[in-house]
Amino acid sequence: EVQLVESGGGLVQPGGSLRLSCAASGHSRDRYCMGWFRQAPGKEREEVAAITDGISYTYYHDSVKGRFTVSRDDAKNTVFLQMNNLKPEDTAMYHCMTRRFAPCGPGGNGGPWPTYDNFGQGTQVTVSS
Numbered sequence: 001e002v003q004l005v006e007s008g009g010g011l012v013q014p015g016g017s018l019r020l021s022c023a024a025s026g027h028s029r030d031r032y033c034m035g036w037f038r039q040a041p042g043k044e045r046e047e048v049a050a051i052t053d054g055i056s057y058t059y060y061h062d063s064v065k066g067r068f069t070v071s072r073d074d075a076k077n078t079v080f081l082q083m084n085n086l087k088p089e090d091t092a093m094y095h096c097m098t099r100r101f102a103p104c105g106p107g108g109n110g111g112p113w114p115t116y117d118n119f120g121q122g123t124q125v126t127v128s129s
Contacts, residue, residue, distance in 0.1 A: 002026035002118040004096040009123030012086055016127070020081040022096030022120060028053075030117065033104035034072055034079040035059070037116075038092035038125075047113040048094070049081060050104045059105025059113075063089075086127045096120040 008020040024031055035050030049070035050059045058070055069082040079096060097116040106113055 002030045002098050004098065004118060004120030006094065006096050006120045006123040009094060009125045011126045011128065013129050014087060014127055016086050017082070017084045018086065018125060020083070020094055020123060020125075022079045022081075024077045024079070024096075024098065026118075028074070028077070030100050031098035032101060033097075033099035033114075033116070035070060035097050035099075035104065035116070036079075036081050036094055037097055037119075038090075038094045040092040043092075046092075047097075047105075050097075050113075051079065052102065052104050057104070083125070086125075088127050090125060091127050092125060093122040094125050095122040 003025045004022050006022045012018055032053045033050055036048045037045050038048050039045045048061050049068055051070045051072050067085045072079045098118045099116045103114050
């Protein structure tokens, strides 16, 4: 079983940056895909970013492309989300997620994200002046 613990959230002004971290435990075979989703009160869950093992192919939600960068350090069993130029609409609880098999994100012509297997408790990100 994979356990995930997020950190790095906080309050930041619009235009600011935050770096989220997620420490994973359990067998590495269960986290070929690692990524993040977010959920704001009264809104649906939204997958934000994901990264594959090995070649580190990345996926992003359109609303964060060019502002967020997902990365992983498998030696430390950690996935990161660097968030720049934050906007008030980025305010949400951010959760780490893992999936055992590909695909890790939507297909080349769009479509839904695949279902992930494991989720963390989340870290709150608030963007406000």
